[in-house]
Amino acid sequence: MIQIKKLSFEYGQKVVYDDFSLSIQDAGIYGLFGRNGSGKSTLLKLISGLLFAHGGTLSVLGHEPSRRAPDFLALVYIVPEEFHLPNITLAQLADSQSPFYPNFSKAHFEEYAGIFEIPTDKGFESMSLGQKKKAVISFALATHTPILLMDEPTNGLDILGRAQFKIIMARAEHASRVVLISTHQAHDLESLMSHVLFVDGGSLALAADMMTLQSALSMGVTDDIGQLSDVIYQEHLGQQVAYVAANHSGQALPIHLELLYKALSLQKEGVLKALNNFAGTTSTKGGTA
Numbered sequence: 275m276i277q278i279k280k281l282s283f284e285y286g287q288k289v290v291y292d293d294f295s296l297s298i299q300d301a302g303i304y305g306l307f308g309r310n311g312s313g314k315s316t317l318l319k320l321i322s323g324l325l326f327a328h329g330g331t332l333s334v335l336g337h338e339p340s341r342r343a344p345d346f347l348a349l350v351y352i353v354p355e356e357f358h359l360p361n362i363t364l365a366q367l368a369d370s371q372s373p374f375y376p377n378f379s380k381a382h383f384e385e386y387a388g389i390f391e392i393p394t395d396k397g398f399e400s401m402s403l404g405q406k407k408k409a410v411i412s413f414a415l416a417t418h419t420p421i422l423l424m425d426e427p428t429n430g431l432d433i434l435g436r437a438q439f440k441i442i443m444a445r446a447e448h449a450s451r452v453v454l455i456s457t458h459q460a461h462d463l464e465s466l467m468s469h470v471l472f473v474d475g476g477s478l479a480l481a482a483d484m485m486t487l488q489s490a491l492s493m494g495v496t497d498d499i500g501q502l503s504d505v506i507y508q509e510h511l512g513q514q515v516a517y518v519a520a521n522h523s524g525q526a527l528p529i530h531l532e533l534l535y536k537a538l539s540l541q542k543e544g545v546l547k548a549l550n551n552f553a554g555t556t557s558t559k560g561g562t563a
């Protein structure tokens with residue numbers, strides 16, 4: 275669905291991507307992580323055709339995004355981190371924008387807006403930032419485009435809004451889409467995410483599905499770090515220690531995205547080694563089966 279090969283991109287002298295490759299073939303919710311300034315927003319804009327690559331190739335559903343062909347634009351929706359809305363109501367937004375998206379569902383739009391409790395009688399100028407964000411997210415989800423890109427969607431949402439977001443995202447009608455979400459609010463997506471992508475230093479440091487991460491890594495909080503082997507990352511929390519370690523239990527264990535994020539930011543090589551070792555064991559098992 276998305277194929278990126280040897281992508282390079284700079285803003286003037288600032289190199290953001292250099293030899294970046296990524297392949298997304300399966301539907302799912304992909305969490306796009308990386309430190310501030312690592313290039314997450316830039317990547318979403320490149321995939322949606324809002325920015326043009328300087329080198330390499332990008333193919334999204336067989337289209338080259340930079341051509342911005344109408345057929346392509348009907349297949350991809352991006353929720354940017356910042357946006358401006360004209361002073362219209364929700365219904366007027368649906369009427370004016372939905373003709374560009376052939377799979378748009380007015381019923382779903384109204385349902386999502388209802389779950390988010392967005393006022394239906396007000397223009398956007400008299401809505402709060404969080405309410406406007408909820409309106410854009412509701413519209414984006416109701417377009418049912420096969421590719422949905424969201425840049426920090428839960429930024430500006432209150433605690434209930436974040437819970438409502440999770441409820442809507444988990445609905446079955448989104449299961450066949452590729453949803454790529456850039457976020458620093460890892461906890462908001464923990465239970466939803468099918469894959470984790472981590473960008474670092476202009477390239478893709480990690481692309482893994484949840485099951486692989488759960489099988490290769492062990493993480494949590496312990497009173498006795500000495501009991502654990504192959505600890506990759508640790509952080510003292512009073513008497514206890516939060517940790518990420520290689521998983522030798524033979525079972526899939528829960529992933530705490532914030533801990534994974536810290537381990538990837540500070541001990542990337544250790545995380546990759548644990549994943550490689552796990553891949554080695556599974557391929558050995560596969561070979562002898």
Ligand SMILES: Nc1ncnc2c1ncn2[C@@H]1O[C@H](COP(=O)(O)OP(=O)(O)OP(=O)(O)O)[C@@H](O)[C@H]1O
Pocket residue numbers: 285286288290308309310311312313314315316317
């Ligand atoms: N319009 C621009 N002109 C020049 N440099 C830019 C521009 N937009 C972004 N950059 C730079 O490009 C790099 C990548 O920015 P980008 O916004 O893609 O990062 P990000 O990972 O989304 O960051 P954050 O997590 O802080 O939102 C940063 O170093 C940023 O300063």
